[in-house]
Amino acid sequence: MTASQRQREMDSKAHVSESDSECYYPMSGGDGLHSYSHNSTLQKKGLEAVKELVETTIQDMLEFDKLNISGISNTFSIADFGCSTGPNTFIAVQNIIKAVQLKYNSLHQNDPPLEFHVFFNDHINNDFNTLFRNIPTPQEFFAAGVPGDFHDRLFPKASLHIVHSSFSVHWLSKIPEEVTNVRSPAWNKDSIHCTGFSNEVVAAYSTQFQKDVVNFLNSRAQELVVGGLLVLLIPGLPDGVHCSEPHFGANYDIMGSCLVDMVKLVRT
Template sequence: MINEAIAKKLDMKSLISYSSTLRIADLGCSVGANTFIAMQNVLQAIEKKYLSQGLASKVPEFQVFFNDHATNDFNTLFTSLPQDRQYFAAGVPGSFYGRLFPESSLHFVYSSTALQWLSQLPDALLDKKSQAWNNGRIYYTSASEEVANAYAAQFRKDMKMFLNARAKEIVAGGMMVVLMPGCPDDIHYSQRSAGLMFDFLGSTLMDMVNEGLVSEAQVDSFNLPVYCPSPKEIARLVEENGCFRIERMELMDPRSNMNSPYDVHKFIMHVRAFLEGVFTKHFGSEIVNEMFERIFQKSSEFSCVLDEGDKQKNIVFFILKHK
C-alpha cells in the first residue's frame, strides 16, 4: 500500500527542486528491526519511482531520521543498523507532539503503532472530585462517558499538535504514512476491541487487589495512556488542520493475512512487550510478572476476549500529502 502510494501520488520532480538530499523520518521508531525494514521499503519504492520516470541520474542521497523519546535505547538502535544501508542515519530524541525538524525539511514521514500513545493522561482521571475519575479501572472501555470523553479530548489535542508540527516540517508535496490501532466508525467505545483486551488486564489487577497483593489506590491511580481512534475521528482532525490531503484511509485487520493458526500465548507475549514498561513503572516488576503469569494461566478466557475483538478491524492506515 505504501509502494502504491509512492508510485501514484509522490511527485519526484517537485521534491527534487527542494534539495539534492531526500529526508525521511520514522516517528516513534523504538529499537526493533521493524523500523529498518520499513525504511528500506520506503527507500526502494522511491528509487523505483525515480527510475520509472527516467530520473536515474537524479536519484538523491537519502537521510533517515529515527525519532523517539529521549529514554529510547538509541545505543541498541544504532549498533543494530544494517551494514548495507543506503542512507545516512541520525537520531532525533523528543516527543513528536512538538516540532522536531526545521521548516520544510522533510520529504517523507512514517509512523507505525506510535500515535495511539497520548502525550499525557487527562488530569480528570485521577481527580476524585471529577466525574471522570476512573476508579477501579485502567482504561475507558468499561468506564463512564465522562472518562471516554476525557480520553477522546486528549487525543484530539495531541493529534492537532502532531499535525501542526508536521505541517511546518514537511515540504509541499511531501507525504506522511501512519499506521495505528483504531476502531470502526460509529462503534460505541465500550465495544472497541483493544479496550476489551485492556479491560482483561484491569480485571486481573483487581483480582490481585481482592487478594491483597496490590492496593486499590495503586489501580485507581493508573490508567493506560492509549487511545484507539476511528477513521472518522482522524479525518475530521486532518480536515480541521487544512494543510494535508487524505490520499488513502482505511481500517485493516493484519491478522487476516496470517497463514498459521492463532497462538494466544504468543499474543500475550506481544501484549507484554507492548505494555510492560508502562505497567512496571507504576506497579513494579514483581506485580507485573504476577499479572502476566495469571493471564497465561487464564489463556482460554483471554482467547475468548481476542475472539470477540477479532470481529473488528483494528488498524487504521492513512496516507496524507502536504498541500
C-alpha cells in the same frame, strides 16, 4: 534470557531520570526475550498489510517536480516518528526507500541516484543503542537519531520529504486529568484504560487525543516540504465497539485488576 541480556535490558532503563519516567514509558529495550524487538509481530503484520498501499501512494502522489531534488542536492529525507528499537522501523523505511527509488528512476534516468537520510525519532529514554546496533546491512541510508516528543517541532521547516509513523500516534501525551480525579464525573475508578463503557471517560480520552493529534499534525505540517507525503498507521476500532472487547482491551482489564489487587495488598 541470559544474564548479559538481562543486564542490557536493565541498563537500557537505568538512565531514565525520575521526571522522564513519570511521563514516558519506553518500549522494553535490548533484544532479550521480553524486549519490544522480539514482541512486536502484531505491529509488523500491520506494516506488511499496508506495504502495497504505501507503494502505490508514493507512485501516485509524491510530487518529485516540487521537491527540489536534482543535481548535487539529491538528498531525500525520511523521518519515522515513534520508531522504538526496531526492527519494524527498518521494514517501514526500506519499503519507502524502494518505492521512492522506483519512482525517481523512472523520472530521472540520467541523474545521479538519490541519497537517503533517515531520521529515527522516539522519546529520549528509548533504547536508541539497540536501534542503531541493528540497522540492516548493507546500509542503504544515512541514519540519525532524533530524540524528543513528537507533539512538538523536531525538525527545521520544510526539511522532510516523507514523514512516517506506525502504531505510535495513538499514544497520548498524558493521562487526562479528569479520569484520575475522584470528584470528576469522568473518574475512571479502578480501570487503567478507556474501556468505552463510560461516556465521560470516553470524552476525556477523546479530547486529549484530539489535542495531541492537532499538535502532531501542526508540527509535521511545518516540517514537510510541499509535495511531500505523510504516512500514518494508527490502530483504531469501528464505531460502537468498546475498547474492552478486542483481545488487547481484555488484557488491559486483567492487568488493571491485578494492579488494583496489588495496591490493596500494600494498603492492608
